[in-house]
Amino acid sequence: MNKVTFHQIYRSWPLFVLAMIFTCIQSACKKDVTTGGPEITSVRNYAASPADTLVSTIITGQRVVLIGHNLKDAVQISFNGVPASINSVLFSDTSATVLVPEVIPFPSVPAESLNTIRYVTRQGATTFTFSIAAPPPSITAVSNENAKEGDSVYISGLNLFFISELSFAGTAITHFSEATDGTSVGFVLPALTQSGPVVVNTKSGIATTPYNVNDDKTGVLCNFDDINTFSWGTNTDNSSVAFPGNRGYYAVLKNDVLPAGDGNWWNGGRSINTNDVQWIPTDSLGVSIDDYALKFEINVPAAWSGTSIYVVKGYAFDYLARYEPWQGTNGAVTPFTTKGWHTVTIPLSLFRTNDGKGTAAADLTTLLGATATGAVNIQTKNFSGSPSASGLQAAVDNIRVVKIK
Structure with missing residues (x-):
């Protein structure tokens, strides 16, 4: 019986080998199809049909759909050599939705990287030549x-x-x-x-720019000189020693280190309060609240952090806008100074409820009232539960509200 079994196995061995080779070939072919390197065949506009058409040129900041094969498991996608942010939810085997980087340093991009999309997965990489242009500035x-x-x-x-x-x-x-x-x-x-x-x-x-520069008249509510609506609060000065580069008079906000939660803005040096002024023309109340911003120039010669400057209209604290340039992301604090005078821009949409951290006003009428008039109040407070990290000394000039769109 043993001889017969061995003989049968020996005679069938070539068939067994052939079967194994065929199985391996099938397995290898299947692996090449499902896990091979990526391939890009075209680029589509990211939009609902019928606007999701093929495109021949893309620009920075544009969201596009890359079409091809084996596009899952991407580990890097770059445009002109600049990596894009990857969101795995937007990938499939045949398409990848990706945002072209908003900033591409075109003048310094090597010639071999210009007009290229580099796509890298765990299984391989490909470079697709495609027109990438800089949009208008x-x-x-x-x-x-x-x-x-x-x-x-x-x-x-x-x-x-x-x-x-x-x-x-x-x-x-x-x-x-x-x-x-x-x-x-x-x-x-x-x-x-x-x-x-x-x-x-x-x-x-x-x-x-939709607004003028070198302009101390348009939209100006108080410049402490020929448009001087200043009512009370801190001192004003025109010295070029403490705050060089000034254009006439300015107000000086000043306080020492503030205790936790100290909001005594009426104390000496801690507020700029004007008479009632016309924030915007009444015939502009119907435009979007995003179209206007409150601006002023500020000069901060010494490191400042912890004390908040905020703005309210007419002593009404229902909507408040904070200016905290020392406040970074994730609670990080970086002491702030200016090299001379610096323009501050606060869109009116940043005037919010809940000490400036809540919701914006629905429209300009809600924020400014039916006549859009009222005092401008720029004041200081320590909103935190700890003493402020520093005091504050800052000159403020050219308070204005102008269209920014």
């Missing part, structure tokens, strides 16, 4: 809208590179320095002759 802030000749000024925004022309209040800026990532451009301010917007002209478009 945008301006988000001006470091000092009322700077003086010789002051350093910085324009913040996006895609501020390949600049062909730059002007400030109608005056051409011929010497400037661009950040390589396009988020800022700096220059020394020349002599100015008028008010006007900031205009940045680049290869991809033009950005213009």
Whole structure:
């Protein structure tokens, strides 16, 4: 019996080997299909049908859908060499929805990385050649809208590179320095002759501020000089020693280290209170609350943290806006100073209930009332349960409300 069994096995051995080889081939083929390297075949616009069309060019900050194969388990997706944020919920084997990075430093991108999408999974990687363009520039802030000749000024925004022309209040800026990532451009301010917007002209478009700079009249509620609605509170001064670069008179907010929860804003040096003023024209009450902002220039020569500056209208504390530049994310605190004067912009949508941490007003009428008039009150408080980390000394000037959109 043993001989017969061995003989039968021996004779069937070639068939057994062939069967095993065939099984291995099938297994290998199946693995190649399901776990092979990624492949991108096209790019679609991220939108509901029928707007989810194929695109031939994408721009920074755009959300797109990459179409292809083996796109699951992505570990990195980069555009022009800049990694994008990955959300695994938006991936399948044949598509990946991803946000193109908002900041791509086009001038410093190596030639071999330009117009490329690099896709990496645990199983492999691929590089897809595709047109990636910089959108038109945008301006988000001006470091000092009322700077003086010789002051350093910085324009913040996006895609501020390949600049062909730059002007400030109608005056051409011929010497400037661009950040390589396009988020800022700096220059020394020349002599100015008028008010006007900031205009940045680049290869991809033009950005213009909706408000004027070098302008101490438009929307100004109090500049402590020719528009002086100051009523009571802290002292005013025009000295250029303590606060160099001033434009006439200014108010000085000042307090020592404050005990926990100290909100005695009526104490000496702790508030700026104007007479009733017209915040915005009544015929503008119907526009979006996001369209307007309260602005002022501030000068903080010594490190400041812990004390909060806040703004209310007409001594009504139902809506309040805080200014706490020392307050970082996750509770981190970084002492704040300015190098000279700095423009503060507080959109009216940031006036909120619950000590400035609650909900915004539904509209401008709710916030400002039917006549949009009332005092401007800029005051200080320690909102925390511990003594403030420092005192405060800050000059404030050119309080205004202007359209920012």
